[in-house]
Amino acid sequence: MERAFWTTPYLSSLDAQVLSIDGRDVVISPTIFFAESGGQESDKGYINRIEVTQATVVDERIIYRLAREPDFVVGDLVSVEIDWPRRYALMRLHFAAEIVLELFYRKFPGLEKIGAHIGQHKARIDFALEGNISQYFPEILQDVELLVAAALPIESRFTDADRLRRCWYIEGFSTVPCGGTHLRNTDEVGRIRLKRNNIGAHKERVEIYLVD
Numbered sequence: 001m002e003r004a005f006w007t008t009p010y011l012s013s014l015d016a017q018v019l020s021i022d023g024r025d026v027v028i029s030p031t032i033f034f035a036e037s038g039g040q041e042s043d044k045g046y047i048n049r050i051e052v053t054q055a056t057v058v059d060e061r062i063i064y065r066l067a068r069e070p071d072f073v074v075g076d077l078v079s080v081e082i083d084w085p086r087r088y089a090l091m092r093l094h095f096a097a098e099i100v101l102e103l104f105y106r107k108f109p110g111l112e113k114i115g116a117h118i119g120q121h122k123a124r125i126d127f128a129l130e131g132n133i134s135q136y137f138p139e140i141l142q143d144v145e146l147l148v149a150a151a152l153p154i155e156s157r158f159t160d161a162d163r164l165r166r167c168w169y170i171e172g173f174s175t176v177p178c179g180g181t182h183l184r185n186t187d188e189v190g191r192i193r194l195k196r197n198n199i200g201a202h203k204e205r206v207e208i209y210l211v212d
Contacts, residue, residue, distance in 0.1 A: 001028070003062075004032045005043075009091065013082070014030065016031060016047075017029055020074060021070060021073070021074055024065050024069060026047065028047065028078065031080065034087070034180075034181055035062045036057075038178065039116040039117050039118050040180045040181070041119050046081045047064060048071060048072055049079070052066060087181065089121070091188075092183065092189055093122065094180050095182060096123060096208050099147055101113065104127070104140065107139075108129070111128075113125060122208060124207045125205070125206045127203070145191075147186050148187055148190065153170070154183055154184055164179070165177065168182050190212050194206055194209075195209065
C-alpha cells in the first residue's frame with residue numbers, strides 16, 4: 001500500500017482503492033491517514049463519510065476500523081478525508097519535540113530518552129535524568145526560536161524504502177530517523193512553551209505546547 005502521508009503530508013483528502021475488507025476493518029491505497037506509531041497519535045477522519053475509529057499498523061499494512069459496516073466493496077474507489085487542523089497540530093508538535101530532543105542530546109551527550117508521545121494539544125519527552133530539567137528551558141527555547149526564525153527547509157526521505165525506513169534532515173543541524181509526518185520548514189513550528197513534570201526518581205518529563 002502507498003503511504004501518501006509521507007510524500008504529501010499536507011494533503012487532507014483523496015480518492016483511494018479498497019484493497020481488502022474484513023467486517024469493519026478495511027485496507028486502502030494510497031492513504032493519507034496516518035496510523036499511530038513512533039509516539040505520534042493517529043489521524044482522525046472518514047472513509048466514504050464513515051468515521052474511522054482506529055488505525056493500526058500490521059506488518060506492512062495499515063488497517064482502518066470503521067464505525068459501521070462499509071457501504072463499498074473491494075476494488076471500489078472511496079473518498080478519504082482527515083481532520084486537517086488536528087493533523088497540522090500533530091505535525092507542528094511532532095517537529096517541535098524533535099528539535100527539543102536534539103537540543104537536549106547536544107547539551108547532554110549520552111542522555112537517555114525513556115518515552116515520548118505526540119498528541120494534538122501537547123507533546124512530551126521523558127528522560128532518565130537527575131535534577132530539575134526546567135533550569136535548561138531558557139537556553140533550549142532560545143535555540144528553538146533561532147531555528148524557527150531561520151526558516152530552514154526540512155527534508156524527509158527514505159533511508160531504506162524496502163523496509164519503510166525514513167528520516168528527516170535539516171542542513172547544518174541534524175539527520176534523524178523518523179517515520180512521522182513532517183513539516184516543510186522550521187518556521188511552521190511557531191512559538192512553543194515548555195513545562196516540566198516530575199514523573200519519579202531520576203526521571204524528568206518535558207511537556208511541549210504550541211503558543212500560536
